Amino acid sequence: MTAPHPTPETDHAIPVKLVIGSVATLLLLAALDQTIVSTALPTIVADLGGLEHLSWVVTAYILASTVAAPLYGKLGDLYGRKMMVYVSVGLFLAGSLLCGIADSMTFLVAARAVQGLGGGGLFVLALSVVGDVIPPSERGKIQGMFAAVFSISSMIGPLIGGWFVEVFSWHWIFLINVPLGILAVIGFAASFPAHTVTHRHRIDWAGAAALSVALAALTLLTALGGRSFDWLSPQSAGLAATTLVAIIAFVWIERRASEPILPLSLFSLNVFRGTSLLSVLTGAAMLGAVTFLPIYLQIARGVTPMISGLLLAPMTLGIIAATTVAGRYMRRTGRYRALPLWGMALIVVAALLLTRIAADTSTVVFSAMILFYGFAMGLIFPVLTTAVQNAVPRQMLGTATASGVMFRQIGGSLAVAVFGAIMTARLASGLGGGMEFSAEMGPQAIAGLDPALRSVIATHVVNAIVPIYWIVSALAALGVLAALRLQEIPLVSRLAPRASE
Helix, strand or coil, X not given: CECCCCCCCCCCCCCHHHHHXXXXXXXXXXXXXXXXXXXXXXXXXXXXXXXXXXXXXHHHHHHHHHHHHHHHHHHHHHHCHHHHHHHHHHHHHHHHHHHHCCCCHHXXXXXXXXXXXXXXXXXXXXXXXXXXXXXXXXHHHHHHHHHHHHHHHHXXXXXXXXXXXXXXXXXXXXXXXXXXXXXXXXXXXXXXXXXXECCCCCCCXXXXXXXXHHHHHHHHHHHHECCCECCCCHHHHHHHHHHHHHHHHHHHHHCCCCCCCCCHHHHHCHHHHHHHHHHHHHHHHHHHHHHHHHHHHHHHCCCCHHHHHHHCHHHHHHHHHHHHHHHHHHHHHCCCCHHHHHHHHHHHHHHHHHCCCCCCCCHHHHHHHHHHHHHHHHCCHHHHHHHHHHHCCHHHHHHHXXXXXXXXXXXXXXXXXXXXXXXXXXXXXXXCCCCCCCCCCCHHXXXXXXXXXXXXXXXHHHHHHHHHHHHHHHHHHHHHHHHHCCCCCCCCCCCCCCCCC
């Protein structure tokens, strides 16, 4: 038997605002570390050398965080969110400190993996903690705030990274996490109640291993395919085969496990199936926009990385506005099904509008397009976690939340890989194979070219990116169908106590 988590109804002493503020800070740090390092990479390479390991500075963090996320969800359900937050924060801060003192590229990559093992837990645990302290009808506004944190971090990360490199040194990109993380975890420790375990659990280590192998192989395939090796190479085939075999093994193991890491019974729930599919599609739509619009702005429009980050700000404003609307709607009505339906329908329209971008599209028109796109996505973000947490038993809350994070990450990773391959192929075809699109063809290199050549390159870049948004529009149309089939379970205004196990 396990003691139930205290809730606002059973323990009025819980300072909910301090809990949410603390985990939001931790979430921001973890999210920033996915993007903050990008602008510092040239400086890091100049300092440490090891150019051949450059991509792994980013890949190691994403790989580790993706693999760790489902484990934190299950372990948080079994042993309590508080203990697992301590574990994830400890790993994240240890990794940050190691990154800050790294004296070689190999050491930095290893430290980034440690940091990612902690960061992956913070993503899941922050969303799960909301389910422990906020009633279902009130969760939308908090989940919306966390969605805004993700969006803001993806856009300000490169700006902050560049500022640290210019004013201090690249080491402080990582070291600054330590004091901020310690303050946040102190606030969390003082405000969030402990969960007492009174009997031993059998952890599904075999299922965890199979799932980790599947996620690791898939992440490596999407992160390195088409870059470090060709899509049709033996390496790609080997990773794809490993992913498939590991998934089959995972399903076989989960059918027999007494306490599965991801209970297959969850897939019998309409809401879990629906939100999982919508998470994949939303991840694809989000990263499809955020990843390739900076290329359009910096190469086709010729703006600096800092200015491109500022030009993407309207998307964040749209997300914040929509999540506010969605949160209020769910709190007032106790319903949610209309939100992903409208959100996906609006993404169809917004993506079609983005197919009209050109090298000479005015800043006002572009800003209006991405504001609309952000608003459409913002209607969906708060719903997915809130709906699935409302549908599953309290003792599976962390597992279900982690699954949503995992499916969103999978959707985003696959989308970026496929979209990147399409863009690169079209660009190479358009330029006739005479000019390969590479890191050397950045804003500074473009600015030094003849105006006529810059115009040709800009046209080809736009033509290479536009098909991405046709595909996003089609995926969003599929999302409309998924939302139509989504069951609506009314959101209650009180927290249910955690059932005894």
